[in-house]
Amino acid sequence: MKLYHIGFGTEDLGDNPPKLAFLSGEPERSRYIAQNYLRDFRLLSDYRGLNSYLGYLSNGQPILAATSGMGAPSLSIVVNELIQVGITEIIRIGTCGSIQPHVPIGSLVISQAALCRQGAANDIAPLEYPAAADPFLTVALARSAQALKVDYHLGITASVDTFYEGQERYESSVNPHLQRWLQGITQEYRNLNILNYEMEAGTLFKMAGVYGFSAGCICAVVAQRTEKESIVLDSKKAAVESAIAVAMKAAQSELEQFR
Ligand SMILES: O=P(O)(O)O[C@H]1O[C@H](CO)[C@@H](O)[C@H]1O
Ligand SMILES: O=c1cc[nH]c(=O)[nH]1
Secondary structure, three states, rough: OOOOOOOOOHHHOOOOOOOOOEEOOOOOHHHHHHHHHHEEEEEEEEEEHHHHEEEOOOOOOOEEEEOOOOHHHHHHHHHHHHHHHOOOOOEEEEEEEOOOOOOOOOOEEEEEEEEEEEHHHHOOOOOOOOOOOOHHHHHHHHHHHHHHOEEEEEEEEEEEEOHHHOOOOOOOOOOOOHHHHHHHHHHHHOOOOEEEOOOOOOHHHHHHHHHHHHHEEEEEEEOOOOOOOOOOHHHHHHHHHHHHHHHHHHHHHHHHOOO
């Protein structure tokens, strides 16, 4: 049976079905991963722009490169259906905005846990439920980043529902008048030692806890919020490439010892 939103079912995954999915917010990233990192890849579906590709690593391990769309509601639907077709490990490969001066544009953030300020997550577990990454996936990502000698930062991520209001953007937003409780929230998070803003990891981690799968998250830093609000597009391609390379190495070698 094909799942309604992801557009494929177990019958489409062959005799050696994938257990691990790379999950990106952006469909172009999933396509790029399939085209540049996976052998014998094929498109499973691109219904609603949520494309998924099945392909293989050089050691024959099957991998899904799938798209969550932006934000937790879309991610929750895709993840729910991926688990139904047999996925047991998910690595989110995303982009984020740094809120710490020592986390520069072009570097990577590996999330060990998330402050989850996301409405969708409340439909899955109570507010107080921990949003924690899988320790083995997280260590595998950190070791891969070390081995590839990329600048990475391991720490806590703030996952929020909005890019503009919830991440305290004033000048670049249509509405410069934020609600009072959001004014100064980025500084508050900085003081709490939170590294970055993004929009999916917290809900992904809570779903992993509740539904019993493993989840990790690695994000390329494309905005430096201690300097300005905007995305630095010139740096995005290289930063995302290094996030993909780290996730790929984790899948190919580092994770083996934990399985
Ligand atoms: O690059 P992706 O994976 O989409 O991640 C980040 O980018 C989007 C906002 O621009 C949000 O989805 C956020 O989490
Ligand atoms: O600043 C940023 C950059 C990417 N994604 C986000 O959610 N925020």
